[in-house]
Amino acid sequence: MYKSIKIASLTVALFSSLFSGFAMAEGIPMDGNPANGKQIFMNGKGPVVACMTCHGPTGWGTEAMGAPRLANLGYPYIVKQLTDLAEGRRVPQGAGAVMPYFASQLTPQERKDIAAYVNTLNTTPELSDLKDIQSSGQPVGVRYKGEILVKYGVSGKVSACVSCHGYNGRGAPPVFPVIGQQKFTYLVNQLHNWRDKSRNNDPYQMMEVIASKLTDQDILDAATYLATAPRTTDGGSDYTSFSAKTQ
Incomplete structure (x- = not known):
């Protein structure tokens, strides 16, 4: 009996968190400018180096650096990660330790622009070897x-x-x-x-x-x-x- 109640409680908690997650993600308006995002991704901006330096020109990441694929991961997710990096909620280790600084040098709109651009990258997969x-x-x-x-x-x-x-x-x-x-x-x-x-x-x-x-x-x-x-x-x-x- 106790086990059944516990499972039911966990199920309710999971669905509550999922619905909250949807509301939070849907609260990110999809108003990024892919053209400006491409400019930053390919060429950088001020102290921010070009994203392609680590993530590759097609956004499929770099194995040796541990840099992830960004291509077509989903607009809300990329916006959230860049925002979390900029605001100190995500602090990577290793080569990714530079990301909080880079993200903090981008405006909220520029983060959306980059997210909009990388979400259009649907090229031939470049899989891990x-x-x-x-x-x-x-x-x-x-x-x-x-x-x-x-x-x-x-x-x-x-x-x-x-x-x-x-x-x-x-x-x-x-x-x-x-x-x-x-x-x-x-x-x-x-x-x-x-x-x-x-x-x-x-x-x-x-x-x-x-x-x-x-x-x-x-x-x-x-x-x-x-x-x-x-x-x-x-x-x-x-x-x-x-x-x-x-x-």
């Missing part, structure tokens, strides 16, 4: 185990990634970003950051709770699958369709 990563001495996971974790979760331990992020991590805009075909190194780093709470800028700490239940091997396995997960329309519309609404 897992063999190259492994040959460099970095561990990678077991892909089929990652697929099980992403699609089905682990009973009694952690829910499936697709529950929020959509099939194959295609994203569930406007709240949940695309995680499919994200850079492997970035995925691993962020899951570790969520787990050790050095990153905590998600509503209601949903990712902190989930990541706290993952082992190092779970993280490698999930990242291995997600980094190479095929784009799909299974289970609903393709995540790329949302980009048309922001152009």
Whole structure:
């Protein structure tokens, strides 16, 4: 009986947080200027270096730097991350430690402009080269185990990634970003950051709770699958369709 009540309470809390998340994301007007965003992305602005320096000219990220893919992740998500960086709610480590400064040098409108531009980038995927990563001495996971974790979760331990992020991590805009075909190194780093709470800028700490239940091997396995997960329309519309609404 107690277990049933506890599960019901958790379910209510989850749905409450999800609806709040939708309201928060939908509160970001899609009024970015992609043309100005492209100018900053490609050429920088004052002390802000060009975004493409680390994230690549197509916005697909740079594995060696741990720089994430930005292309077509969803307008509200990018606006939120840039705002969190600028206002100190997200403090990256490593090469990303420069991001709070860069984001703070952009106006709120310029952050929207960049988000609008990168959300139009729907080019040929530039996936992580897992063999190259492994040959460099970095561990990678077991892909089929990652697929099980992403699609089905682990009973009694952690829910499936697709529950929020959509099939194959295609994203569930406007709240949940695309995680499919994200850079492997970035995925691993962020899951570790969520787990050790050095990153905590998600509503209601949903990712902190989930990541706290993952082992190092779970993280490698999930990242291995997600980094190479095929784009799909299974289970609903393709995540790329949302980009048309922001152009």
